[in-house]
Amino acid sequence: MSYVKPPELVRSMVDAGEAKVFMSARDTVIRAFMAGAILALAAAFAVTITVQTGEALLGAVLFPVGFCLLYLMGFDLLTGVFTLVPLALLDKRRGVTLRLMLRNWGLVFLGNLAGAITVAVLMAVVFTYGFSTDPNEIGQRIGTIGEGRTVGYADHGAPGMLTLFVRAVLCNWMVSTGVVAAMMSKSVSGKVIGMWMPIMLFFYMGFEHSIVNMYLFPSGLMLGGDFSIMDYLVWNEIPTVIGNLVGGVTFVGLTLYATHGRPGPERPRAGTGKAAADEPSARKPAADETGVPVSVDA
Template identity: 70%
Template sequence: MSYLAPSEFTKKMVDAGESKVLMSTRDTIIRAFMAGAILALAAIFAISIAVQTGQFLLGALLFPVGFCMLYLMGFDLLTGVFVLAPLALLDKRKGITATGVLRNWGLVFIGNFAGALIVAFLMAYVFTYGFNIEPGPVGDKAASIGEARTLGYAEHGFAGWMTIFIRGMLCNWMVSLGVVGAMISTNVSGKVIAMWMPIFLFFYMGFEHSVVNMFLFPFGLIMGGDFSFMDYIIWNELPTVLGNLVGGLAFTGLTLYTTHVKTAAKRQVMP
């Protein structure tokens, strides 16, 4: 069958988490780098479509192409390992430790950030012909997004910080469903459809994705955004990362693991 039952794909989730924690440093960094780079290209692709057509819905509808490509290639996003790696620890898989999970998260963060940052510089070069002309409407839009989603939150103090955190939670609730969606089908079309739906939802709703932001905010700074790198870290990346961790693990990883891997005893039917 082309569809796996929850009891089957949840075991694949735990197996994937174990594989990622035990993966070599080299492979972890390479896969994370490529994931960050591809997602960055998808983000600027979606923004370009939205600016050029005036239809943000169309940009959001096509953004998942990047997510589908990177997961079909076996690359890793921080949002995905936030969900999968702890399940191997929870399942008491041999050789899996809390230190190993944290190591995996750290390496994937570094790889994602490096990939996204490289694409930010490459796209900035392309948009400005080697920094010789103005960036144009797409660059201006990226700069304005950076300002609105850092200083705009900062104006509201703690309430703004918590708003980003919650948007990060909601984001990885959806994104992690996309990660799991790739596991519920054994054919490419089924995987793509299952991934596409929640990724489209998160992007259109403007939820905060830590890896997308690793590209968007450095790119916005290069394009002349009126905010600082520390504004980005404090008023976006930090609460987004924490929200992605909590939302993905709580709403997707632990719920699926608890009810499909470690199921409760079945109710006894009285005669």
Template identity: 60%
Template sequence: MSYYEPRIFVEKIIDVGEEKILLNPRILFIRAFMAGAILAISAVFAITVGVQTGFPIVGAVLFPVGFCILYLMGFDLVTGMFVLAPLAWLDRRPDITLGGVTRTIATTFIGNFLGALLIAFLTSVIFTYGYTAEVSHVGEIIANIGKNRTVGYKEHGIGGMMTIFIRGALCNWMVSLGVVGAMISTSVSGKVIAMWMPIMLFFAMTFEHSVVNMYLFPTALMLGGDFSVLDYLIWNEIPVVLGNLVGGLALTGLPLFAVHLRSGALSKA
């Protein structure tokens, strides 16, 4: 069969979480760095396609290509780690500690950020011909995204903060479904289909993904976006990370764990 039953693939999810926690930190960092870089390329690709066609939905439809590539290459996003690592700890796997979970998430986060930051610098060079010309149209769009999704939230105060958090939670609900959904299938085509649907949905709905934002906002700042680093951290990245964590764990990881693993164990007791 090219399909795992839910109980089987939930056990597989926890196995993968355990494997990532026990992975050599240097290897984990490299995997995270490459994931951040590939997702950044995918983000600028989607924006470019939206600008070229005049239909942002086309960019959203194509954006998941980067996610599929990095997953099939065995690279790691912190948004997926928000689900995989805590479940291994909750399942009381031997040698899995809360400190190990925290270290794994932190290493992945830093790797993702540095990978995305590299692409931010490289594309900012492209958008300005090495900072010798006016910012290109795509670059202007990215700079405006940076302003609208920081200062734009800030103008609404607590309402804006709630909106960021909820968009982050809904985003990683979809993204984590893509991560675990890929484990349902044993075929490449099955994995790609399972990943493509929820990833396309989050991008089309302009939900907030912390790793995509690690590319968008530094790029916007490099291109003269009208907001500050502090605006980016307080009015986007930090609440988005928290929303991603809550959404992935509460809406994907814990329900799967409770329904398909814990319920099965209790029924056998």
């Protein structure tokens, strides 16, 4: 059968987290670079569909193609390692330390950022004919997205920051669910179906994904968006990274590990254990000297 049951699923999650900790720096950065680049292309693809058709839902329905491709090729997103790597530390796998976990996160962050910015530059060239003209309609929309999701939050002050953080938490709840859902099946079709649904949900709902934003906001700055690098860092990227970490670890990694990796003791079942032995119906009737049972009431 292609379905992987939850206890086996959790073991696979911990194994994956352990493997990522001990991966070489070269492989970690290359895989993260490609993941950031492919996801950035998927974001550009989704925005293009939305602008050209006027249907945001259609863009969200097709956006997961990028996520599925990068996962099937074994590339790594920061949102995914936020969820998987801490489980190897929690499970006390030999050699896994806090320092190595932070090293993995740092390398994946840098790789994702480099990949996303590379695509941002390439797509900016496409949207402006090599920076010789004003951005086309798609480029203008990307600039608008950057403004609304930086300055737009700042205009609301503390409630805006809270909203940004909550959207980031909800985002990686869904994205990490997609990462885990891919492990629920051993077939390519099963993996794709499992990933597609939560990724589509996060994108359409406008939740904040740190790696998608690594493309949208640098791209927006190059395409004339009215916000600054500091706006991007303070009013989007930094709170988004923290929210993604909280969402992935809390609502996906720890919950699955707690209930399927380290489940609590079962309650005694009827007819077994001390509790059942104490019930009157479970006690054997007394017997006289001849061995004939005697009624308890007698």
